[in-house]
Amino acid sequence: xxxSQLFTKTRKHAPKDEVAKNAQLLIRGGFIHKEMAGVYSFxxxxxxxxxxxxxxxxxxxxxxxxxxxxxxxxQSKELWEKTxxxxxAVVDNWFKTKLKNGADVGLGFTQEEPMTNIMRxxxxxxxxxxxxxxHIQWKYxxxxxxxxxxxxxxxxxMKDLYxxxxxxxxxxxxxxxVAGAYMKVxxxxxxxxxxxxxxxxxxxxxxxxxxxxxxxxxxxxxIYVSAAKKIAVNKEVMNDEVLTDLGVSxxxxxxxxxxxxxxxxxxxxxxxxxxxxxxxxxxxxxxSPIMGCYGLGCSxxxxxLVEVFADEKGIVWPTEVAPFPVHLISISSGNxxxxxxxxxxxxxxxxxxxxxxxxxxDARAGEKFADADLIGIPMRIxxxxxxxAEGGVEVSGRQNGGTSIVSENEIIERIRN
RNA sequence: CGGGGCGUAGUAUACCGGUAGUACGCUUGGUUUGGGACCAAGUAGACCGAGUUCGAUUCUCGGCGCCCCGACCA
Numbered sequence: 167x168x169x170s171q172l173f174t175k176t177r178k179h180a181p182k183d184e185v186a187k188n189a190q191l192l193i194r195g196g197f198i199h200k201e202m203a204g205v206y207s208f209x210x211x212x213x214x215x216x217x218x219x220x221x222x223x224x225x226x227x228x229x230x231x232x233x234x235x236x237x238x239x240x241q242s243k244e245l246w247e248k249t250x251x252x253x254x255a256v257v258d259n260w261f262k263t264k265l266k267n268g269a270d271v272g273l274g275f276t277q278e279e280p281m282t283n284i285m286r287x288x289x290x291x292x293x294x295x296x297x298x299x300x301h302i303q304w305k306y307x308x309x310x311x312x313x314x315x316x317x318x319x320x321x322x323x324m325k326d327l328y329x330x331x332x333x334x335x336x337x338x339x340x341x342x343x344v345a346g347a348y349m350k351v352x353x354x355x356x357x358x359x360x361x362x363x364x365x366x367x368x369x370x371x372x373x374x375x376x377x378x379x380x381x382x383x384x385x386x387x388x389i390y391v392s393a394a395k396k397i398a399v400n401k402e403v404m405n406d407e408v409l410t411d412l413g414v415s416x417x418x419x420x421x422x423x424x425x426x427x428x429x430x431x432x433x434x435x436x437x438x439x440x441x442x443x444x445x446x447x448x449x450x451x452x453x454s455p456i457m458g459c460y461g462l463g464c465s466x467x468x469x470x471l472v473e474v475f476a477d478e479k480g481i482v483w484p485t486e487v488a489p490f491p492v493h494l495i496s497i498s499s500g501n502x503x504x505x506x507x508x509x510x511x512x513x514x515x516x517x518x519x520x521x522x523x524x525x526x527x528d529a530r531a532g533e534k535f536a537d538a539d540l541i542g543i544p545m546r547i548x549x550x551x552x553x554x555a556e557g558g559v560e561v562s563g564r565q566n567g568g569t570s571i572v573s574e575n576e577i578i579e580r581i582r583n
Numbered sequence: 584c585g586g587g588g589c590g591u592a593g594u595a596u597a598c599c600g601g602u603a604g605u606a607c608g609c610u611u612g613g614u615u616u617g618g619g620a621c622c623a624a625g626u627a628g629a630c631c632g633a634g635u636u637c638g639a640u641u642c643u644c645g646g647c648g649c650c651c652c653g654a655c656c657a
Contacts, residue, residue, distance in 0.1 A: 179596095181595085184650080203648085309655085311655085537619085
């Protein structure tokens with residue numbers, strides 16, 4: 167994409183109504199636009215990042231057998247009354263409204279109920295189990311206090327997967343399988359090393375749930391971590407009993423702040439029972455499937471990546487989620503030969519399937535470099551009089567900054583590695 | 584929801600009870616051209632409402648909005 171055509175522009179100053187680093191940098195770079203507290207629109211660059219994250223999540227969910235669907239945001243009151251979750255006294259962050267005919271509807275804050283209800287139409291036999299289904303959908307939660315940019319909003323994009331198993335053993339196998347897929351997602355987006363599967367409060371149907379906590383000083387959660395054992399415990403559930411369960415002593419654990427980027431739960435038969443989701447066992451008996459639910463905040467993860475990787479110059483995107491893999495910059499200084507050469511390279515990249523953000527703007531070098539640093543694309547290719555004289559293009563990495571002159575023949579090869 | 588803070592051009596900021604200045608941006612012209620150039624001329628602003636006052640952007644009250652700390656976070 168030609169940067170001159172991009173409708174967004176960068177800004178030198180962060181808006182004064184944002185303190186969170188992720189929001190400041192994402193707004194300055196033209197990735198997001200604030201609509202109101204806790205509500206952001208995703209602009210072309212931001213949407214590209216979000217889609218890259220979604221696709222990684224999608225690939226890993228598919229890899230463990232997840233089937234994607236898309237459930238509605240509008241939710242009927244009747245369904246949620248069956249599980250007792252319509253009541254404001256039970257769930258206080260519903261956004262609710264009414265249809266023209268007066269019927270109550272809510273904007274989905276999660277989808278256990280509709281997912282379970284959908285499966286009623288299709289589950290009939292033990293042969294139908296196990297099943298894993300997920301969607302990536304906007305969630306609406308009327309938070310009393312939105313904060314931290316896109317990390318805790320009232321509207322946010324979340325992947326939620328649900329598993330249906332015929333036995334506890336099968337459920338546990340699915341649970342571990344999805345947990346493994348989560349770690350793969352976090353590895354692919356570059357935070358695998360610093361993300362811990364963390365013991366957290368389980369709710370009614372299991373002793374613990376697991377959170378995926380990414381170490382960061384700006385995190386809202388406090389966890390206790392053993393880097394050696396790769397174990398972590400949320401402060402919420404930290405007590406002697408938990409330590410015994412995990413086989414660690416308090417002295418091995420270090421207190422850290424962390425961002426919750428995922429949370430997985432065993433649900434037992436709470437939802438299948440309440441909504442009448444059953445199947446026939448071999449012996450002809452009617453049984454309720456055992457469920458699990460697995461949330462991963464895609465938009466929050468995007469914010470977390472900014473928080474974790476950004477430096478004083480701007481965002482540093484991990485390669486897999488960068489809006490473009492390559493930032494091509496022409497420093498033409500009015501020299502038409504340089505522009506022609508950069509245009510040609512842009513076309514060459516395109517022909518080879520490499521999507522580049524091409525800074526073809528009529529601007530000075532300093533401005534282009536500063537913008538490139540802010541936008542945070544991992545690989546930079548510069549075409550200028552200097553590089554033409556040296557018979558190549560200049561390649562540098564956003565993270566390490568080291569530059570080298572590379573011949574055009576080599577460049578495609580290099581990008582692919 | 585308790586506590587605190589803040590609303591001034593597109594953005595960031597300043598001053599002031601007598602209608603607002605600076606920087607960036609943007610427009611025009613010129614000189615520049617590898618790390619946010621320079622000169623010149625332009626452009627554009629007091630959240631809303633009420634009150635006090637001769638006069639309110641400034642003071643008071645209310646509303647709305649935003650941020651932070653805490654609580655909450657299925």
